[in-house]
Amino acid sequence: MNNDVFTFLVGGKAGEGVKKAGSVASHIFSSMGRHVFQMDDYMSLIRGGHNFSVISTAHRWISSHYMKANLVVNFDKRSCETHVNDIAENGIMIFNSDEQELENGIGIPLTSEAEKYPMKNLMFGVGAVAILAATIGFEKEEMNQIIKDEYPRGIENNIEFASTIYDIVYPDCGNKFFLEKGDRERPIITGNEAISLGAIAGGLDVYYGYPMTPASTILHTLAREAENFGLAVVHAESEIAVINMAIGSAFTGARAMVGTSGGGFALMTEGLSLAGITEAPVLIILSQRPGPATGVPTYTEQADLAFALSAGHGDFLRIVASPTTVREAYYLTAEMLDLVWKFQTPGILLTEKHLSESSMTVEIDLEKSKWAEPKMYKDGNYKRYQDKDDGISPMLFPPSKKIIKWNSYEHDELGITTEDAKKISFMHDKRNKKLETLIDYLKEQQIVKIIRGENNSNIFTYGSTYMSVLEALRCGSLNPTTVAPIYLNPLPIWELKEFKNQDNIVIEQSSTGQFTKLLKEKAGLNVRNTIKKYDGRPFDPLELSMKIKEVLE
Amino acid sequence: MNNDVFTFLVGGKAGEGVKKAGSVASHIFSSMGRHVFQMDDYMSLIRGGHNFSVISTAHRWISSHYMKANLVVNFDKRSCETHVNDIAENGIMIFNSDEQELENGIGIPLTSEAEKYPMKNLMFGVGAVAILAATIGFEKEEMNQIIKDEYPRGIENNIEFASTIYDIVYPDCGNKFFLEKGDRERPIITGNEAISLGAIAGGLDVYYGYPMTPASTILHTLAREAENFGLAVVHAESEIAVINMAIGSAFTGARAMVGTSGGGFALMTEGLSLAGITEAPVLIILSQRPGPATGVPTYTEQADLAFALSAGHGDFLRIVASPTTVREAYYLTAEMLDLVWKFQTPGILLTEKHLSESSMTVEIDLEKSKWAEPKMYKDGNYKRYQDKDDGISPMLFPPSKKIIKWNSYEHDELGITTEDAKKISFMHDKRNKKLETLIDYLKEQQIVKIIRGENNSNIFTYGSTYMSVLEALRCGSLNPTTVAPIYLNPLPIWELKEFKNQDNIVIEQSSTGQFTKLLKEKAGLNVRNTIKKYDGRPFDPLELSMKIKEVLE
């Protein structure tokens, strides 16, 4: 076990404030100047079942939760059963003694204490915070301040309850863990918040969505911020409406974005193709969950990659990129918004539940974010699809006395429908030119993350799995080279060439190894082994480090 | 020019019976015991514009029309302008002298003659048939019989008109062409008819469609035959309804098929994924036209290949195959219907306008067609998703006292929703096993068409382009090895291995070379050159043979 990391796990029923307790814990750690990673595991239900949050914190940048926790707080029996093996060496488990008796662990009469208060169902979370506060040596005043800030409803009761719990735990494990303070407090955000903010920073004007886990919280975040930033945020009647509304908005010059998961994305593919031929700039956030079909809505997977890469009928350019960290999700969203406008073609930001809904401390240099600007029409005759060496026709938006026609049929430069053989291949060629322009552009950007190591093997990964891999390598003290392409289409093969015949290992979350195939097939990479996980759960760094070790040996 | 081939081209406005005249010509040739290939070129409109049909006929099997025609009949000026370069050496062009005067060609007062009859708009086609009859030396009686059979409305007028035209042309070019008779008459069918019949032969029970060129005529053919074969054929409200209705029907044990083109297919991808996880046997006919989006509805292209191969979110098996000839479309449809039922997974029969809507003489051994039969549940506990070594769970259909649950969520063997980590990966593994079973099965089948040649180069192609290629090789007297995989997923790499490092040329109809990429990336094939065409038109064998020659040299 990594002893620079402290992990807190809190588990209970949906509706008992598990996630909230988790994020209060995260804020406690971040307020201590520490780095934090929080993963929320929840079922597709509203009340009951079993949810838990795991927060790992360290004095240095940390990019994954650890499943072995130093402090486990379980609200109910089911939680105890689930997490019986999740206790780190020297860790402690605190359980609800009103629900059961246990040998290993410290029982607390959570239910009976909570029942003394009118909002009894909302007390458990407060209790978990109190337990954490006691074990990491917070004074009661400090704790009370946090409770006040974070649980503003029924403050007095909350403080009283917290105090009771604090007093119960203190004798057994008060001050048990010492957490060193860090340099400064950092904001904690989820991947979806990073995406939302990145989009706003990049110039977002309108967002369309239809709720779908794990993308829904982009809709929610943006809806909340709509007034503040002057955006239109619309929950439409279906994903088909969503993508076509976005294209309508793009026609007026509005920077439009949409977000969904696999099923909704499938419904958008005709619209994606429409964006291809109309050369409509539109950015789609595709946050993956295990498929096929409805699959496992609240868990994580990376099995929509192949679909995303060639979604939509016909030949056209789809830009596909996947952020490796929450911080990068911010920059990349702004960058993708810029790219789709620069290249007038649809883009897909591919991510996963694990990035979308996990939260972590981030440091973001806002000024570094891109601002989406298209090439604009200046003067002369206006032709919407004017042929240019780089394939990119200057844009113009209504109202204008010039005629601007976007056309779903094959068309001439003016945007008028054509069935003429020459014009058909001409316009294919015109659009196809954009790929080369894009590659030239991307060659100037840093679009593959490479960390040079000492081993003779390289680890390839992408998306949020990158975070798991980095943490696994650190906790396993392993030092291979790690390579994570951010752009998946076009795949930066020019950057991957050097690894071609080396000893390459891939780590990904797809049962058929979609990323492995991509690397082998598109980049011609020799891949010796793929470490896969496809049970809906993200990798645990400890387990993963052992697997990597095995493979590297 | 190939002088074993005779080509007839007839052109005019939509609504003037151009296509009908073409197919009457085809029947004349087939009734002479000759082989025929007919390609109909039409615009996306109902009346006017310019349509034409080209029929090439030979004494041997012929697999393409030729654009250089021996006899060209133009109903109007536009047609003359369009086809001015489409006349073969020693060919003749007959034009409508009421519309224009021309030096090269024989003018006939088609309009003024037709105007003598009440149904004047329908006379042009009859005239074209009369011209053909005269030039190939038919007696008037023979001609009249054909007119009677084929134009049953207003027979007397038709015969009188035909006779007039016959008499006008005869002096100039009566008996000009001698067409040798062949051994026996063969039926002429379109690719879509072959698909419809193949499906019926394979056990089709229900067909759902939403009109979309070039797949609509499957819906029309099957609707016409529904009563005869006891099928349900339904024109539903959208392609989304179509695919989900098909899955509903499959649940009852009905062999279900749907058909569409790229845009409708895009809308079906969520349902495709549903078929993946529910393990619903459903066959989708995807007949391609130029994309993206609405593209060029009545023309041909092969640019939906990459999309078809990975359509639908999540990891699941999609069987994708593409027929190379009209005859094969019959067998392959039945075979695919069988395969989707054997493997309980969705299948896509990928084809193009050029195959769907072209017609040719075929010889089909009906007895050879497959009959779709699933592995059925026998006894014991029934579990819809029972794990088996081959990944295939026995089937059972309602009404039954056993409970049969098909589930869009990840599920256990009974079909009950699960979010359990172990069960999720277990069910992924269970489904993934089917790929290997399928590959083992396909290894026993002939699924790549290989014609061994003498050149040192190989030509790779697929779908209807295969027909163009064969004809091009013949007319150019070229003799490379040609290889056409019928199955595209799984791609039969075991059969392609031997060609890996040879000199390979690919011929396809996609501007980005999607098939080339597939061969390079999945099969690791060395590809020296790709001959592409993406103007919506099929290859002309003569032109193509010249291109091949260039490349081979």
Place this chain on the structure above:
Amino acid sequence: MEDLKTGAEITWCPGCGNFGIFTAIRNAIPILEEKGIKRENVVITAGIGCHAKIFDYLNLSGIYGLHGRNCSNSEGIKIANPDLKVINFSGDANGLAEGLTHTMFAAKRNQDITFILHNNSVYALTTGQFSPLAEKGWKGPSTPRGSYEEPFNPMSLMIEAGATFVARSFAGDIKHLTDIMVQGVEHEGFSFIEVLQPAVPYHKWAEYRERVEYLEKEPETYFEAIKAAKEKHKFTIGVFYRTTRPVYHKELYDDHNPVTQKISREIRLDKIRKFLSDK
């Protein structure tokens, strides 16, 4: 399993209105059995949402479909094997947002299926966004300032679309609901049953109980039905409309059943031979 329950863990919130629907359907099935409808002939479909979890709990065969698309599954089942009785469970987002077109066309076709709409006026499973039946001004996570849309009126909407049995019931009135379900399944044609279904995180049972009212008299004409649908408040329960017209599958092929009366391979090949010889 005589009480029609599977062993699946029930994950509805305690107090969820779906329990009432679950109970009512389990009451209705034995009554239908008494009336001669065999249990094995009853199949169910569900969309995606809280409502749809009934699929896992109810020990009947069927399809747990996509969000918004199970109505098409239902139609496909009925068309392929008209012997089956299809009960289609839908949420209000499932059936009236994502899936609106399918619901409308199933009504238009008078498909002989029973469509049960769990009206909780929210997207419950995805954490409470406003739905097509939510009151204007409803604050959910996608409409923090309140929704801007007027809700549909499911009764008049379905009458307009062509449903031939249109009723509203209440998850808190098991007897009424059971009875309506039985009538709906027995009715030949498209039966649409809206069920007022409180979702406890978003509504209070008490408000429902206070406001629920019975329609005094079943309307007899189309205009009476529309008037009742429009003028009665939305907690009015009862049968709003009942009429008869031909059902889709009978129009399609009278009494033929493509699955049970499948034409053999031999006969098919003969007919194809004939088809080809005419070509």
Place this chain on the structure above:
Amino acid sequence: MEDLKTGAEITWCPGCGNFGIFTAIRNAIPILEEKGIKRENVVITAGIGCHAKIFDYLNLSGIYGLHGRNCSNSEGIKIANPDLKVINFSGDANGLAEGLTHTMFAAKRNQDITFILHNNSVYALTTGQFSPLAEKGWKGPSTPRGSYEEPFNPMSLMIEAGATFVARSFAGDIKHLTDIMVQGVEHEGFSFIEVLQPAVPYHKWAEYRERVEYLEKEPETYFEAIKAAKEKHKFTIGVFYRTTRPVYHKELYDDHNPVTQKISREIRLDKIRKFLSDK
């Protein structure tokens, strides 16, 4: 180009009803200009079908969208830049089959767009299949024995959905149609205009001309409107319903316009800084 025509070849059949619609809209635009609506503020969208070819012919900016989806394009345009006046051309399959949900929701939202439905009661461009407005029994290539479905009633359907201006006109009565179009565009809210549009391969003009009738009096209440929609035959032209309620984009953000009043990068970054500091 003063007559609002592009140079594109017109490929409608000679005698097509779409010519009438084309003429009427070209008449309507100058009238609207006189009333203060700038021509450059008018944008159009079209779906896919014969009707949609008007996109190529009409010299106005806009989007030629997907089959069934242009209504969503229209909504997206209006939401992003409410200064624009959107005229949405749709076929009956486009707007009431493939795209029904979008049409219904645009009406529900009272989106301030003008929806022109070219009602030729067939899928004309795809060779004449029965459509959602085709009479039952209509024989097209997908229904050789006659269709099995009762048609929708576009007037009552759109009133039900929430449209605030619902009218029918006739492609053969340019004056009436022009006038209705002008009224439709001027109306603030969702204007639905059904245009009886004969398609010559499938219908006879004479039958239309004989049967077309004017609605004597514009209905004044909702029930009058419904009665007129249901009781008058389907060749009755006129305004069936007109009412006012808030339009969607104003509900969304009063008079804000996200495109013309875009918040600058600097202000955005400041606000994001603030957002992050609270996190």
